[in-house]
Amino acid sequence: MLYRYLAAVSTAMILTVSQAAGEVVTLYTEEAPPYSTIVGNRIRGLSVDIVKTLFDRSKLQYEIQMLPLKRAIYTTLLETNSCVFPLERNQEREVEFHWVSPVLLSQTAFYVLKNSGIEIRTLEDVEGYIVGSYSGSATANYLASQGIKTSVIPYDAPNIRMLENKRIDIWASDTLVADYLLKQNRNTNIEKKLVYFTTLRALACNLEFPPTAIERLSENLAEMYRDGTIQRLMDKYQSSVLN
Template sequence: MFGVNQWLKLLKPARAMVLWAMLVVPSHAIDIELYTYEVAPFAMYEQGQATGLLVEVLDELFERANLSYQLQFVPLKRALITVKRQPNKCVLPVTRSQEREAQFQWVSPVAIYRFGFFSKPSQSYDLTTLIDAKPYRIGSFLGSGIGEYLQSLGFTVELSSTTQQNFAKLNRDRIDLWAAELISAKHIASANGVAMEPQMVFYTALGAMACNDKLNPAHLSLLQSTLNGMYQDGFMGRIYHRYGVDI
C-alpha cells in the first residue's frame, strides 16, 4: 500500500495541495479508488510518479467530471478480486467478457488496442488478409489473448512470457512475425533504437473500467458521459496520435 507522499506523487501537481487535506480525513472523501497495472507505455510507475497514456486519460476524465481519485498499481487478478468485494473501487483496463459482465459496472472504452504483425525492418512480407500470415512463425506472449486467438485459427504461434522477448526473438530470426499491440510494440522498438511499423493491422480490442456493482450510480453515469465527450471532441484521438496510433 502506498503512503501519503506516494499518493500525492500520483496526482497532478495542481491538485496535490487539495488532496493533502482530503487524505487526512476518512477515505470516503476520495470519490473513487482506482487500480491499474504496469503496461508500457499505457501505465507506468517511474521515479515516484505514474505516467503513460492511460494515466493522462484518467487525469482528463476525472478533472472534467470534477471527481477525485487515487491510483494504485496492483496485479490485475488481485485488483479484480478486490474491486468485486469492496465498494467505491474500480480497475482498468479490463477486457469485458460474458463471465465478467454481470459482476461489475462499466465505463467504456477507456483504452483502444490495435494489434498488428511486425517484421524485422530488413524483412517485408506481402500481407493483405489475415490468412496471408498463416505460413509464418508468429510470436506472441502468454496472457495477451492474441496468441491464443491466432492458435485457435490454426496459426503457428510461439508464446513467450513477456512481449519484450518477442522483439528479441524477431531480431534473431527465431520468429518471422511479431503479433503485438501497436503502441506497446512501437514503444519497445523505440527503446531499442528501432523504428517499426506494422506489416498489417488485424485486430482491435477495447479496454474498460470495471467498477464495484455498488458504485455510486451518479458517479458512474457522469464518468461515462464525460468519457463519451472526450471521444466526441477529439481528445482521445489526439492523445492516441501523440503516442503514434490513429483510432
C-alpha cells in the same frame, strides 16, 4: 525498468468532494508505455492522463497502482471499489465488469523481422507460424481461438528479443506500444505487417462498483470526446512516439 515486477502508487487527492461509496477508488493498470509507465516515482502515460482527467471531472477520489495485467484483472474481479484500465473490451469479458468505454481506441498488428520473407495479407496467412503475445492480452486469446499457435510470456517488451532470436516467427502487439518499444530499442530490423484488429479499450470496474458512478464517468467520457480532450491527448502521445 520495463520488465521489473513493480507496484507503484500514485494518489490524487480531491478533498472537497464526495465520491463513489465514500472511498478512494483503486485503479489498476499495467506497465505498457506509452499508455502507462513509471517516470521517476509517478505513473504516467496516455491512458493514465485520460483516466486521471476523467476521474477529476467526475469528482471521484482515486489512486493508481501498477500490476501485471493478468493480476490487475484478477484483483479487480475481487475488489469492490476497483477498476482496471485500459482493458481490451470483448464479448468474453463483457459480463465480468461494469464498463466505461472506450477510454482508448487501439489497433493490433503483426510484426516480423525484415527479410523474413513472411507475407501477411489476411489472418489466415499466419497459420503455421508461432505468434508471440503476452499474458492477459486479449490478442493471445483471440489468435488461439482461431487455432493459431501462440507463445505467451508475462510482458510484451521481451517479444522483440524473442523475434530477433527467432523463438517466435511473428509478434502480435498493440501498434502504439510496439512503435514505442521499437523506438526505445532503436530497432530497425523489425517491420509492421498487417494491422489486423481494432479494439475498444475501456475502464473495467468491479461488478459491485456503484452504478451511479459508472453513469457519471460514462457521461464525462463522452464529453471528453465531444470537446476534443481525448483527441488532444492522443495527438500529444502519438507525436511523441513517432518523432
